[in-house]
Amino acid sequence: MVAPMQPKRILLSRPLVERDDGQPIQQPEDPLLTSLQHSADVMNFPMQSLLLYSAPLPAQRKFITDIHCYDNIIVTSKAAARQLVDYLDQYWPQVPVGLPLMALGSGTAEALRTLSQRILLPQAGHSSEHLLALAALQNVMHRRILLVKGQGGRTTLAETLVARGAKVDTLLCYERRSLEHSANELEQLTRFAPTHVVALSLETLQALLQLKQLKLTQALFLVPSERVAEPLRDAHVKYKVTDDLRPANMIKLLGLEPAAGT
Incomplete structure (x- = not known):
């Protein structure tokens, strides 16, 4: 009997965006985040803000x-x-x-x-x-x-x-500014238990690796270059490298089904 496929839970870390004059700002559309949300269970856990x-x-x-x-x-x-x-x-x-x-x-x-x-x-x-x-x-x-x-x-x-x-x-x-997370936010991360982590910069990856709530041995990391992957190699964590960050390629790399019409 074939075991059912484990559902994919994908963790992204896209920064929050703020203005230095305090004016409200609409968070820019994120095509990668939007595309993945149509195909998997996705959590965005920002580690930085952009001022x-x-x-x-x-x-x-x-x-x-x-x-x-x-x-x-x-x-x-x-x-x-x-x-x-x-x-x-x-x-x-x-x-x-x-x-x-x-x-x-x-x-x-x-x-x-x-x-x-x-x-x-x-x-x-x-x-x-x-x-x-x-x-x-x-x-x-x-x-x-x-x-x-x-x-x-x-x-x-x-x-x-x-x-x-x-x-x-x-x-x-x-x-760039580092973000502090509440106990409730960290508990949500623990419960989410990602199977995949997408880290698109070295700074983001290093911040994620400091989180005790992230079980490194249970997730596959996707990074944009071998340079960014260096901390993962040092920690003996599984990863894949892709130099094509377009949503369609990321969906394919993650083994997801694209949403209808994409």
Whole structure:
């Protein structure tokens, strides 16, 4: 007799989004979370919040007013893309045509479509290394490049571009903050007992691994790169790596049935 399949319980950790001026904000739509909810039991357990800067930092306003002067504008996340669109709306009555936009990931590129339909991004992969491998970033001597990102995070992009001879400015749009969880929230996590955990950044994964309520030996982790997976290897935890974070691929990787019409 064939044993029934164990239902999949998938834990995501997508950040909460807040504004530094206290204005209410609608949490941005998350296509991955929405797609998984149609196909499995899903719990979102944020480990971080993103505090969006409602306006550019005073020392960085010139990066927006002079944005038409850059040879490349690299946007590293969906949150950074949404903030860039907002800043340009604040400072430019009409957005300059033909901004040389580059994006890390298809989701970031989609968030920039109101600025341009022509956005350069890697055809496969979404890491800094994939972006740096593009032909457009090989010969950058004396080029002016703007990085649009959050506080902290990896420094690979800036360091490599400077080493290649570029003049790099960084526009910081938000900061990450750790979240504290109540006893009730942690109890809910214990009861949920995920069979799969999706961790899309090293910071998120490291925070999740600190939770005693997460039974590491009972879950399969999905991560975007071997770099992010390093703590899992050290802890001898099962994991899979995928460089395609589109909802359809994640559903396939998890062995789920896509919702009708998707």
